[in-house]
Amino acid sequence: MSAEVPEAASAEEQKHKVLVGFVQPFILSTLEEMEDKVTSPEKAEEAKLKARYPHLGQKPGGSDFLRKRLQKGQKYFDSGDYNMAKAKMKNKQLPTAAPDKTEVTGDHIPTPQDLPQRKPSLVASKLAG
Amino acid sequence: MFLKFSPRAMFYGAGGGNDIQWCFSQVKGAVDDDVAEADIISTVEFNHSGELLATGDKGGRVVIFQQEQENKIQSHSRGEYNVYSTFQSHEPEFDYLKSLEIEEKINKIRWLPQKNAAQFLLSTNDKTIKLWKISERDKRPEGYNLKEEDGRFRDPTTVTTLRVPVFRPMDLMVEASPRRIFANAHTYHINSISINSDYETYLSADDLRINLWHLEITDRSFNIVDIKPANMEELTEVITAAEFHPNSCNTFVYSSSKGTIRLCDMRASALCDRHSKLFEEPEDPSNRSFFSEIISSISDVKFSHSGRYMMTRDYLSVKIWDLNMENRPVETYQVHEYLRSKLCSLYENDCIFDKFECCWNGSDSVVMTGSYNNFFRMFDRNTKRDITLEASRENNKPRTVLKPRKVCASGKRKKDEISVDSLDFNKKILHTAWHPKENIIAVATTNNLYIFQDKVN
Numbered sequence: 001m002s003a004e005v006p007e008a009a010s011a012e013e014q015k016h017k018v019l020v021g022f023v024q025p026f027i028l029s030t031l032e033e034m035e036d037k038v039t040s041p042e043k044a045e046e047a048k049l050k051a052r053y054p055h056l057g058q059k060p061g062g063s064d065f066l067r068k069r070l071q072k073g074q075k076y077f078d079s080g081d082y083n084m085a086k087a088k089m090k091n092k093q094l095p096t097a098a099p100d101k102t103e104v105t106g107d108h109i110p111t112p113q114d115l116p117q118r119k120p121s122l123v124a125s126k127l128a129g
Numbered sequence: 130m131f132l133k134f135s136p137r138a139m140f141y142g143a144g145g146g147n148d149i150q151w152c153f154s155q156v157k158g159a160v161d162d163d164v165a166e167a168d169i170i171s172t173v174e175f176n177h178s179g180e181l182l183a184t185g186d187k188g189g190r191v192v193i194f195q196q197e198q199e200n201k202i203q204s205h206s207r208g209e210y211n212v213y214s215t216f217q218s219h220e221p222e223f224d225y226l227k228s229l230e231i232e233e234k235i236n237k238i239r240w241l242p243q244k245n246a247a248q249f250l251l252s253t254n255d256k257t258i259k260l261w262k263i264s265e266r267d268k269r270p271e272g273y274n275l276k277e278e279d280g281r282f283r284d285p286t287t288v289t290t291l292r293v294p295v296f297r298p299m300d301l302m303v304e305a306s307p308r309r310i311f312a313n314a315h316t317y318h319i320n321s322i323s324i325n326s327d328y329e330t331y332l333s334a335d336d337l338r339i340n341l342w343h344l345e346i347t348d349r350s351f352n353i354v355d356i357k358p359a360n361m362e363e364l365t366e367v368i369t370a371a372e373f374h375p376n377s378c379n380t381f382v383y384s385s386s387k388g389t390i391r392l393c394d395m396r397a398s399a400l401c402d403r404h405s406k407l408f409e410e411p412e413d414p415s416n417r418s419f420f421s422e423i424i425s426s427i428s429d430v431k432f433s434h435s436g437r438y439m440m441t442r443d444y445l446s447v448k449i450w451d452l453n454m455e456n457r458p459v460e461t462y463q464v465h466e467y468l469r470s471k472l473c474s475l476y477e478n479d480c481i482f483d484k485f486e487c488c489w490n491g492s493d494s495v496v497m498t499g500s501y502n503n504f505f506r507m508f509d510r511n512t513k514r515d516i517t518l519e520a521s522r523e524n525n526k527p528r529t530v531l532k533p534r535k536v537c538a539s540g541k542r543k544k545d546e547i548s549v550d551s552l553d554f555n556k557k558i559l560h561t562a563w564h565p566k567e568n569i570i571a572v573a574t575t576n577n578l579y580i581f582q583d584k585v586n
Contacts, residue, residue, distance in 0.1 A: 041470035046418040048473040056419075066364050066386070070317055070336055074229055125190045126159040126168050127578055128215040 148509075149568055150584040151518060151531045155209055157194070158577035160522070170573040172560055176240040176248065179564040182210055182571055183250060184578055185235025189219040191252055191305075193263065207569060210580055214263050216305040219254040231256050237322050239331070241344075249308070251331065255318040258333055260309035260344065268296040314340050314350040321371045327378040334371035334383060341395075353401050354383060354393065369427050369484075376436045384441060388425030390450065408450050410457045420472045420481070428484035433493040434565075440496055442487040445469065447498050447508065462508040462515065465500050467538040467549045480554050490563045499558025502547065503574050504534055520558060520572045520579040530584060 050056065159168065167188025174183050182194040192215045197208035222231040232255055241249040247264040272294040275283050317335035324331045332353070333340050339354035354371075358364055366387040374380035379395045391404035412421065424444035432439045438459075441448045445466060448458035464485075468475060475481040480501075487498040499505045500517075508515045517534040537546040560573040568583035 040416060040418075042416070042418045042420055042472060045470065045472040046420060049419060049476060052473075052477075066367055067361065069367065070364075072318065074227075123167075125184075125186055125188070125192050125215055126576070127157045127170075127184060127186075127192045128212045129159070 148512075151568075151570075151581045152528050152584050153525060153531065153579070154527055154569070154582045155580040156522060156525070156577055157192075157210075157580075164576045168576040170560060170576060170578060171234050171236060172238050173562045173571050173573045173578065174238045174240060174250075175562050175564055175571065176250075177242045177565060179566055179569070181213065181240070181248060182562070182580075183238045183240070184571075184573065185218065185238050185252060187232070187234040189217055189221070189233030189235060189254065191216055191218045191235060191238065191250075191261070207567065207582055207585065214303040214305050216261070218252045218259060218261065219257065222256075236319060239322050239324050241324060242328060244328075251322050251324065253319050253322050253333065256312070256315055258311040258319070258322055258342075259307050260311075261305050262308045263303060263305045266302045266304060267298060267300075269299045270294045271297045309344065309347050311342055311347050311350070314342075320369060323371060323373045323381065325373045325378050326376055330378075332371060332373060332381060334368050336367040339368065339371055339381075339383060339401075351399070353395065353399070355400065355402060370430045372430055372432055372439075374436055375432050375434060382430055382432075382439060384427035384430040386426040387422060388427055388443060390427065390430060390439070390441060392452065406452070406455050408455050408458075410448070420476065423476070423481055424472070429486040431487060431489060433489050434491065435493055438493065440487050440489065442485050442498055444481060444483075444485075447487055447496055449496070449510070460510060462496070462506075464498055464506055465536070467536055470539075471549060475554070478554065480557075483557055483559065485557075485559050486561065488561055488563045490568070491566045495563075497561050497563060497570065499561055499572070501554050501557050502536075502552040503556040503558055504536075505558045505561055505572055518581075520574050520577075522577075528584065531581065 158170075165188075167186060167190070169187040170184055171187055172183075172185040175181070176183070180196050182196075184192050184194075186192075193213045194210035195213035196210050199208050218235055219233040221233045223229070224231060234254055235252050236255065237251075237253050239251045241251070243249075247262050250261050250263070252259055252261060271278065272292050274288055274291055274294075275285060277283060311333070315333065315335045315338070317337050319333055319335050321334040322331060323334075329345075330341055330343050333342065333350075334354075337355065337357040338352055340350040341353050342350050354368070356366070356368065366385045366389075369384045369386055371381060371383035374382070380392060381395070382390050382392045384390045388409065390408040392406040392408070393401035394405045395401060397403070397405060412425075427441045427443050429442040430439060437452060439450050439452065441450065441458075442464075445468060446464055447462045449460040449462075451459045472481060485499050487496060489496055494511055495507055495509050497505060497507045503520045504517050505520065506515060506517050517536070518531045519534050535543075535546045536552070537543065537548050539549070542548050556574060558572055558574060562571045564570065570581050572579045572581065
């Protein structure tokens with residue numbers, strides 16, 4: 001490996017320094033501006049989403065989203081709520097909570113129709129038919 | 130172990146996905162559009178010889194198909210797959226203590242290599258893994274002295290002579306019986322099972338932990354990976370898939386929701402929380418968006434048969450990694466890049482969270498994965514060509530060569546092309562499987578199973 005020989009600052013080098021120090025950042029910032037106008041499709045989609053859901057979580061892949069995934073299958077059942085809802089149902093329809101992406105727990109009170117029928121499949125698979 | 134190579138497969142199958150002309154062979158399942166939830170296919174897997182093809186569904190049922198023995202006279206096509214056995218593997222449960230519904234949906238099926246006349250497979254739902262024995266019975270004993278043929282007992286005092294019972298042939302009966310039940314080892318939802326090359330142990334992975342089991346022992350399991358943080362508020366990633374190396378019994382990999390793959394060596398320590406290798410492709414921070422992490426989440430990881438490579442599937446692409454190189458994949462194939470400009474709607478309709486699987490062909494030269502609109506894609510690693518095909522009942526005649534499909538991303542749509550906006554996002558192909566030795570593939574749409582094979586002349 002050859003030893004590095006320090007060169008005296010040539011005119012070429014000085015021109016280079018000007019380029020790096022001044023011209024290049026100027027060019028880069030112009031390019032950035034141009035890029036913003038021609039945004040990547042992904043960023044355009046992100047802007048669309050943020051426009052529709054301004055309160056969407058700060059950490060998109062963060063704990064809220066993952067915790068919701070881990071809690072899949074959780075059905076909170078309160079017999080008191082259920083019976084009160086059954087009584088109220090005679091008068092008016094209960095509003096159902098719209099699935100909200102930032103909600104971690106469900107607040108939909110199960111009504112008799114909503115309780116899932118958990119029966120094993122008695123019918124044979126149609127693939128075997 | 131005896132490997133039976135069909136000479137035809139070696140002649141035709143050595144080529145890539147595009148030298149092959151794929152033909153429709155069979156379709157299984159109901160024709161009607163009204164799909165019962167229980168009929169949604171959730172897993173598809175060939176056994177080690179390719180003679181058997183298993184499917185699992187959301188209703189907890191397993192259906193096994195068997196390939197007919199080839200008809201030497203009519204060599205138009207390889208044997209058809211017909212129903213061999215079907216059984217209810219898992220049933221819905223409710224965990225009252227945690228107020229948790231446990232779905233009976235079969236998440237994965239993995240076959241054990243055949244050791245004797247019976248076949249064994251592991252099937253799992255979110256919480257419990259079961260070892261099933263599938264055995265044939267084609268003889269039955271007849272001529273008992275103390276029992277009539279219908280089972281009624283004979284009065285011993287009426288017996289005057291003795292005879293030796295003999296086995297007589299009967300109609301083939303295939304019986305499935307649960308031999309082991311591996312339960313209560315997973316707090317979170319099981320996403321993967323993988324049998325070790327030692328054929329004695331296997332791993333099961335849930336969102337946060339991976340356990341090692343011995344196939345003979347159900348009351349004990351060793352935890353080998355635990356990524357649960359002490360404080361759940363700090364949770365940033367979950368385990369999405371895990372697999373044992375096909376040859377090294379001490380090596381396994383697991384993928385994460387952040388797009389990383391960790392390779393672990395069980396010889397290093399009892400708890401493999403510290404990886405031996407970390408595979409991650411560096412991301413350009415300027416390209417980062419809200420969707421970046423979600424679409425980088427790996428939905429499937431599969432080792433090549435050779436064990437030299439592994440393949441990962443994220444939302445938009447398939448990546449091939451060389452186990453010797455951690456800093457980037459050696460090959461990347463775009464499955465449906467045109468969806469990048471649809472991410473907002475795909476997030477709103479939850480499609481962005483769809484978990485597509487991927488598979489290798491027997492010689493590791495072609496990889497396959499599914500997409501939307503009942504399209505599936507194949508990438509030939511050698512020729513670098515790719516093809517898009519459709520699983521549809523419209524191409525129903527056997528030996529009809531499938532026509533390649535093309536999606537038009539934007540602008541002028543050519544004839545026979547389909548525009549992105551016309552794609553049916555409810556028709557997703559999440560599960561595909563490739564016969565281990567021949568060019569036969571099984572493709573699952575929502576509730577139908579398609580079998581395609583290469584054209585045989």
